Amino acid sequence: MTTGNVIQPGAEAAQLYGVSASGPAPANLGDILERVLDKGLVIAGDIQVNLLDIELLTIKLRLIVASLETAREVGINWWENDPWLSADAGRRADERELRAENRKLRGRISELESGEPNGSRR
Amino acid sequence: MTGACGLWAYAITEHGGGDLSRLTGVAGGTVRTVAAGGFTVLVSDVDLAEFGEVALRRNLENLTWLEEVARAHHHVIEAAIRLFPLLPTRLATVYSSAAAVAAALARRGEELRAALRRVGGRVEWGVKTYAAPVQAGGETARGEVGAGGAGLAYLKRRRAQLTASERSARAALAGARAVHEELSGRAAQARLVPPQSAQLSGNQMPMLLNTAYLLDESASDGFASAVADAASTHPELRLELTGPWPPYSFAGED
Numbered sequence: 343m344t345t346g347n348v349i350q351p352g353a354e355a356a357q358l359y360g361v362s363a364s365g366p367a368p369a370n371l372g373d374i375l376e377r378v379l380d381k382g383l384v385i386a387g388d389i390q391v392n393l394l395d396i397e398l399l400t401i402k403l404r405l406i407v408a409s410l411e412t413a414r415e416v417g418i419n420w421w422e423n424d425p426w427l428s429a430d431a432g433r434r435a436d437e438r439e440l441r442a443e444n445r446k447l448r449g450r451i452s453e454l455e456s457g458e459p460n461g462s463r464r
Numbered sequence: 465m466t467g468a469c470g471l472w473a474y475a476i477t478e479h480g481g482g483d484l485s486r487l488t489g490v491a492g493g494t495v496r497t498v499a500a501g502g503f504t505v506l507v508s509d510v511d512l513a514e515f516g517e518v519a520l521r522r523n524l525e526n527l528t529w530l531e532e533v534a535r536a537h538h539h540v541i542e543a544a545i546r547l548f549p550l551l552p553t554r555l556a557t558v559y560s561s562a563a564a565v566a567a568a569l570a571r572r573g574e575e576l577r578a579a580l581r582r583v584g585g586r587v588e589w590g591v592k593t594y595a596a597p598v599q600a601g602g603e604t605a606r607g608e609v610g611a612g613g614a615g616l617a618y619l620k621r622r623r624a625q626l627t628a629s630e631r632s633a634r635a636a637l638a639g640a641r642a643v644h645e646e647l648s649g650r651a652a653q654a655r656l657v658p659p660q661s662a663q664l665s666g667n668q669m670p671m672l673l674n675t676a677y678l679l680d681e682s683a684s685d686g687f688a689s690a691v692a693d694a695a696s697t698h699p700e701l702r703l704e705l706t707g708p709w710p711p712y713s714f715a716g717e718d
Binding site: 369374375376377378379380381383384386387388389391393 | 538579
């Protein structure tokens, strides 16, 4: 399955070394989305949807590096100029998450202050 | 199909296109061609109730819908590129009519021809570089509690661990850059792509680099073995090779 440390993701292994008889296996969804959403020729359509405006795409699918800090230290920080990655999308997501957590905690506190947890223990 | 129709674009080519009617595109549409300003655009009809501006915006938020559409879009491009060189268009490029397609291409002829010359007959390979999991470092003097007591011993141990992991992270990044340099040397063009989150890559190891390489089709085998070689000379890394892809990452102008 592996040659040295080359990962051959199951579905693509056949495609990789040309042993597939029945054409390429379906590629990994993440790899496809990365390409069809972010790459490819942009020509103005007359039905315009700015993919950057789509919340799910920017927040759920995009791609924050695990070790931003380390990478920045050694100068691999090119994504900071990438509209997909900056565009405040991350910050907005963080804020939303914080607010949600806040709400949850407040609820929990008032639950605790009111004495019996309302059904949450059973 | 009910209601108004739009044209969903897949790719642009200078080739005549030929009979693509056996190709099924987005939403089950039959792929056909539209001639526009010296180019041929691969399109299929889409119902504007589902693919119009408002609906599209909503539907793109739906991952199930998005997956189906993305796979269908990719499928058409992948099948067509076996027949002739093309430039894949970005997902969700929709027109109201063939005349609108022609108008969109009218002023970009020179640029598109140049792009086709650049990517024609070439394929894209993707390489994702991960940091290999680090072996848990040797526990130093665990039992010994020095003058500072257990607390200080813990802190020292913790600091040593942190330094070691920082060191291996740096080594991995340096390795990743070296591999990228080596692989770029074999490619007509190379491009850095934002690294994917673990959620997207389905891999828990931190992704250091995500790169795309444009190669002559005949260079694919050599490239795959260069990746395998790089992987064995860099035990600090894990490399994942995907492809061959249509030259998505090289179709745009940047």
